Amino acid sequence: MIEVENLTKRYGGHAAVDDVSFVVRPGQVTGFLGPNGAGKSTCMRMMTGLTPPTSGTATVLGRPYAALPNPGRHVGVLLDAGAQHSGRTGREVLSLGATLMGLDRSRVEEMLALVGLTAKEADRRVGGYSLGMRQRLGIAHALLGDPQVLILDEPANGLDPAGIRWMRSLLRGYADDGGTVLLSSHLLHEIEVVADELVVIGRGRIVAAGSKAELMRAAGTVVRTTDDAAFAGHLRGAGLSVEQTAGGLLVDTDAETVGKIAATHAVVLTELRAADAGSLEEMFLQLTASDAREGWRHEHRR
Template sequence: MIEFSHVSKDYRGVKALDDLSFTVGTGSITGFIGPNGAGKSTAMRILVGLSRVTSGSATVLGMPYTELSCPGHRVGTLLDAGAQHPGRTGREILTLGAMTLGLPRSRVDEVLDLVGLTGREGRRTVGGYSLGMRQRLGIGHALLGEPEVLVLDEPANGLDPQGIQWMRGLLHDLSGSGCAVLLSSHLLHEVEQVADRIVVIGRGRVLIQGTVDELSRGRSLEQTFLELTADADRSAA
């Protein structure tokens, strides 16, 4: 469903991504983890056509995102929950998204209920939302078209413990129905709770990847993560 194949990205001679390769299969949740600045957001922006590769390819559903017909119906994205217009209400933002996708307005009510925003909260302007409410709204926007693929950048950021439990359940339900989920985070513990597979990235390179059981066999996954990212930092120094 998602494939990065030898993707490299250079910014003025600096490698943001270096020969990045991994896949996300149907009905699975892949945790994409690494410290801030590791290249996670750059990879996701490339995947959804917001940035160009220097070399290699990134495809979703077998082709580049920009070549998909009706991509909003097939791929849901949350790259920056803070990018929503602060002067619009949550309902207005979802309604505009539904209109763009040609969806009935009833879908807005379904999504507000799905992400746990009340009718009163939906009528509030986004400028008065907490970060956790913005995250819920952003996830809701990504789910409007009932996509086959979800690309979520730091979706747990700002969620309280109850919100995190809600998000885990939501993602498990979506993957159980066949959705492929790529979930980035710098919080290893959170990813461990929800992902089937984990890809660890450092300085733009895949350091290790596999199932949670494979990566933690004989040692803690946290120890593996810390050692790998420390080695990557030393190599780049």
């Protein structure tokens, strides 16, 4: 389990992370979402003892990361795949990690096979690796010590579609076996497919958190009628927020409430349902709009 309580990091007058609290539970993949620069990486660096917090605490398995004995045996971390030693081979990187953790060298071969790096690729210097190969090597290193917890920052960067599917399957299986996974990304779609819980950060603060089902309910209701414009007036008259979308009206309440208003005004409904993932994406964009760069918006919608 990972527990973050009132975590704050200030650089001068700027709060990169501002009073952040959330829990990542065993047996689940928790997606940590937000635009580039929203504070995800700073949070994860504080969780893993690389950046001291200004205030607040972060514990992994009940202790600060730095207090864990032989931390690689308990927590697998991938924060920057590009930071690996370019002059070593992939096998040497893992062998060094195995030695430091007190592991048998056979574990290195197991991890190379698990992440799909061939013997030839493993004997190449990391400086000649593609970003996708570096990501696979980084995931292998994170899993090397058979940890209970994984903390991964943007692990899908550089992976092709087949690699992303492989990564999802790997992390899903890890969580299903009782592991704890915190997975950060600025791409909603890559996370929502595998995540059980979502934590959304914008401008250093948590702007939404909960299960996908909870956040989708919070995203509202989609309704279509024989006269959307007239029904939108009735909904606004009831004090509800209404947005016209290509798929109908998006209303910030539950379907039952919308149905009752329709019945009161004898409105014929042609569709009534909870907002889907597309509307959830719109909600995320709105929640993080002040922190989102245009490039993130475009990537987010791919």
